[in-house]
Amino acid sequence: MSSSPILHLSRPYQAVLFDMDGTLLDSRAVVDRVWRDWAASHGRDSAPIMAVSHGRRTIDTVRAFAILGTDVEEESRKVEAMEIADVEGIFAIAGAKELITRLPSNRWAVVTSAGRELAIRRLTAAGLPIPEVMVTAEQVAYGKPDPEGYQKAARLLGTTADRCLVFEDAPAGIEAGRRAGCDVVAITAARPHPFEPSCPEVLDYTRVQFALI
Structure with missing residues (x-):
């Protein structure tokens, strides 16, 4: 297990929004x-x-x-x-499956730049469940870093973006989450290129704790 510190988020959230590639799974x-x-x-x-x-x-x-x-x-x-x-070499980020299977189905969503068919294919390949709410490339007029996807996912879950926690891994997605008004945490386990995120960061889901209300 990683020796990196655990990130404790003191603010409770109404919903959790996940990017997919690099965040829930490594592709x-x-x-x-x-x-x-x-x-x-x-x-x-x-x-x-x-x-x-x-x-x-x-x-x-x-x-x-x-x-x-x-x-x-x-x-x-x-x-x-x-x-x-091509799904060879796709796997879930540590702790991702355990986390999302504990979350109520109406309290989490995936917001991805992938198309729906690709998203389902990769989630399945990684052994992760398909969410009830998933905002994919076809469902937005503007892709990340535009905040549209995260704002739409929050609405579909019956809440507002400022009450949501976002997990992301890339600069475009982090910017999208922040512009939507969400709190954002960067997952670093599958980061392809080093950069300085404008938000807290953690290796994977075994190293973060938060609560829903």
């Missing part, structure tokens, strides 16, 4: 394979893509790096199909 192996293959097929260096793709919608990343004249929506569908087909 770095798949993400690395897919984006490297896509970059190579388009004559792009994968390093700049990998540096910003984490936590963002596929279409937003493709739009940022596609060659002029590329059909962005078609390329996004191709990338997502590659991701759906």
Whole structure:
């Protein structure tokens, strides 16, 4: 077990909102394979893509790096199909399954930049339950760092974002949670690139304690 300190959150919350990739599960192996293959097929260096793709919608990343004249929506569908087909090396973050199985089903949600089919595929591969409330890429007009996804999830759970705790791992998601008005905790176990988060951080779910009201 990690020797990192336990984070005690004194404020109680009405609901908990989780990002998926890098937060509930580690999918770095798949993400690395897919984006490297896509970059190579388009004559792009994968390093700049990998540096910003984490936590963002596929279409937003493709739009940022596609060659002029590329059909962005078609390329996004191709990338997502590659991701759906590849689940090798996906596993749950320590303590994630134990935590979410203890939470009432109407008190937690997943807010992910992945599409719904991909989200279900990865959660299943990691052995995690599918939430009753899940806000995916298709359900928002603007992806993270826009706060729309977290605000929508809070409403669907019958509360407001300022009464929710968010677990995230990437800068775009942390910004989205903060802009929504949530308290945010960064999970570091599957962080692909080092950065200084603008919120408390903890290794995994075995090292954090909080309460619901």
